[in-house]
Amino acid sequence: MQTSNVEEQATFSDDELVRRVKKGEDFAFSLLVRRYQNRVFNLVHRILGIPEETEDLAQEVFVTLHRSLEQFRGDCAFSTWLYRITVNLCKNRLKYLFRRNFHKAQEISETAETDIQTHVSMALANPEQQLLGRELETLIQRELLALDEEHRIILVLRDIEHLPYEHIAEITGLALGTVKSRLHRARSALRQQMQPYLATGA
Amino acid sequence: MTVVRTTLPPDMETEEMLSRYLEEDLDHDERAVVETLLQERPDIRAELESLRQTLSLMQRLPSLEAPSDFVQKVKRKVRRQKRTRVDQQPQFRMPYEILGIIVVILMLVLYLLIQQHDTSSSKKPMPQPRASLQPRPPTPAASRDRFVPKTNTTAPTSKPFSSPSSP
Structure with missing residues (x-):
């Protein structure tokens, strides 16, 4: 798909983009990621609280989304479904990190x-x-x-x-x-x- | 006649009430009770203020942005995962229905073979045991020999039981 058309396609609704991703249109997936990447990034960061883990998990959210998009039947808003994936993956990652004693509160310097x-x-x-x-x-x-x-x-x-x-x-x-x-x-x-x-x- | 409550519902704690007050999630009566309490109780006023401040700070947390190459990284991961899935897939895939039919046919064939084998084996005479493996039934001579005292085979005698008196 031409780059010049990307802005035009950005006006597509989530449902339309989901339909196109299911048909295998690559640009639609890029648009979905671009549309939600900051929201997912923020949500992951605030729930997880570990900057080193944030990007990796945010990427995993979209990889999981791509893999399981076929199962999305539109029973709820796409954003709700995406947030559900995000929250579940965050919970799993927290469990994983907790088992490895990785999770610790961020330190604030004494002066601060x-x-x-x-x-x-x-x-x-x-x-x-x-x-x-x-x-x-x-x-x-x-x-x-x-x-x-x-x-x-x-x-x-x-x-x-x-x-x-x-x-x-x-x-x-x-x-x-x-x-x-x-x-x-x-x-x-x-x-x-x-x-x-x-x-x-x- | 409407009854105006002057106390909170028994299951509602002050903190919850204040949070719901800030959300404007109280009914008319509950709201009236909270406002009365706020006028009369400085401690509850202070609690409400600190809750308001906490929420204000939370809402002003900076919003993070994903890196500029985020989409590319995600797509790379998707491609890698697709490749892994393709590699892990078996070369030849058979639908479960066909696989099920084949299994049923194989079981049927096996059953028929066993049946056929049983039928043919019941018609045949009982196989004679192989001579080399079975003990030979004792012949009359052998049974007689069993009671014959052993003799020296190296020096054969022509008449072992002949009496000395006989010619």
């Missing part, structure tokens, strides 16, 4: 640890500052990793990926009520972990 409250205060005082600094990101990532795996996954899907509850229920295979209660518990746990760094005025 003492300054962290200042970083947090500054970030909260400047809500217009959209992105957090690296140290603050590392802190939140570390606290996320300290959460139970199931809680972390739901928290990431809801509060970072901003997915609707119904999609999260489909991705995780949990009942809607369970998703909600787990999310509230996860938020509560994270808030308690973050408490020492937060300056609430009360």
Whole structure:
């Protein structure tokens, strides 16, 4: 397929691209990967929390997608199905890494640890500052990793990926009520972990 | 007459209530209870504020981008996996239905052969045991010989039992 047509084809819906991939059209697969690569990359990184593993697992997600696309019947949105593959592969990888004691929290340098409250205060005082600094990101990532795996996954899907509850229920295979209660518990746990760094005025 | 609740439902914890309050996932009565609590309880106000701050920080986490050659890497892996799958596939593949029919036919043929063998073997006379393998039935002479005392074969005597008195 000509490169000049790629932009035109980018307007295709997911379903159309899936149909074309099933027919063996290579460009459609490239478009699907390009469309979702950053979302998958982010999701993997936030759930796994190991930068060295992120890219490899994100690639594996799309390889698995390509292999099992024939089984996709369109019962749910394509993105939901892709997220389900991602979450399942993340869970498997976490188990694998846990067995090998590879999984460990990211370290924050001692100097940065003492300054962290200042970083947090500054970030909260400047809500217009959209992105957090690296140290603050590392802190939140570390606290996320300290959460139970199931809680972390739901928290990431809801509060970072901003997915609707119904999609999260489909991705995780949990009942809607369970998703909600787990999310509230996860938020509560994270808030308690973050408490020492937060300056609430009360 | 509508009854307005003044306390939270017994199964709802404060943290859950606050999280749902931020999500605007409370019904009218529950919301009224939370707002009353927030006015009266500074500790719950502080809890809500720290929850709000935590969520705000989470939502401002930078978004990562996949490397620019990500698509190429994925496609390379897909191609490699396809090749591996092709290599691992047997050269000749037979559908299960045909394979099943062949197995049934083979079993039928085997059954018929066994049946035929049984029938032919029942019509034949019982095979005589081979002479070399079977003990020979004792002949009258042999049975008589068994009781004959051994004699010296090196010096044959013409009349071993002849009495000295006989000629």
